[in-house]
Amino acid sequence: GNSVTQMEGPVTLSEEAFLTINCTYTATGYPSLFWYVQYPGEGLQLLLKATKADDKGSNKGFEATYRKETTSFHLEKGSVQVSDSAVYFCALTYNTDKLIFGTGTRLQVFP
Amino acid sequence: KAGVTQTPRYLIKTRGQQVTLSCSPISGHRSVSWYQQTPGQGLQFLFEYFSETQRNKGNFPGRFSGRQFSNSRSEMNVSTLELGDSALYLCASSLGRANTEAFFGQGTRLTVV
Numbered sequence: 001g002n003s004v005t006q007m008e009g010p011v012t013l014s015e016e017a018f019l020t021i022n023c024t025y026t027a028t029g030y031p032s033l034f035w036y037v038q039y040p041g042e043g044l045q046l047l048l049k050a051t052k053a054d055d056k057g058s059n060k061g062f063e064a065t066y067r068k069e070t071t072s073f074h075l076e077k078g079s080v081q082v083s084d085s086a087v088y089f090c091a092l093t094y095n096t097d098k099l100i101f102g103t104g105t106r107l108q109v110f111p
Numbered sequence: 112k113a114g115v116t117q118t119p120r121y122l123i124k125t126r127g128q129q130v131t132l133s134c135s136p137i138s139g140h141r142s143v144s145w146y147q148q149t150p151g152q153g154l155q156f157l158f159e160y161f162s163e164t165q166r167n168k169g170n171f172p173g174r175f176s177g178r179q180f181s182n183s184r185s186e187m188n189v190s191t192l193e194l195g196d197s198a199l200y201l202c203a204s205s206l207g208r209a210n211t212e213a214f215f216g217q218g219t220r221l222t223v224v
Contacts, residue, residue: 043217
């Protein structure tokens with residue numbers, strides 16, 4: 001079946017450091033890929049998405065590129081801020097609205 | 112444009128009781144999905160409703176049920192509550208076309224004691 005695998009957290013960084021959170025997927029066909037972010041005590045917010053191979057999603061300095069050959073959708077940001085501290089979820093959908101999520105990666109950014 | 116509204120935000124129930132959670136989607140959205148979030152199992156899909164019909168269902172026991180009204184508002188019900196049902200229940204709304212983005216509410220935190 002379809003699934004998403006994320007790197008284990010927490011990821012701990014100093015402010016202005018470079019961020020990468022790895023995400024790989026298993027799917028039949030070509031899914032749509034998403035990154036969601038969850039701040040403490042909140043629901044999920046869509047961060048970015050990509051719907052076909054080689055698409056790059058970007059938002060608020062975050063980027064992720066849909067790589068079909070490596071079945072990956074890694075999240076990157078060039079310079080993190082303390083306010084980026086949150087849990088990040090990689091997810092996919094395939095021909096439905098049902099989101100399949102990874103386990104989430106907690107990011108902690110210190111000043 | 113108002114976002115997805117879930118009520119109540121917090122709920123404490125006793126084992127064996129039942130509970131009903133409510134979700135009002137974004138205006139114009141016809142699809143409402145429900146997810147359960149726990150530390151052990153992560154985010155798991157419960158079910159999806161589109162135009163008052165259940166369109167997709169996850170792998171949960173029959174104690175979990177839902178419905179959608181003509182104004183797209185949705186409710187989910189859990190009967191005979193168990194301690195393991197303690198979780199954050201998230202509702203998401205979307206236009207209902209495949210692969211479109213979903214917008215989430217803040218969730219209802221259910222604690223079963």
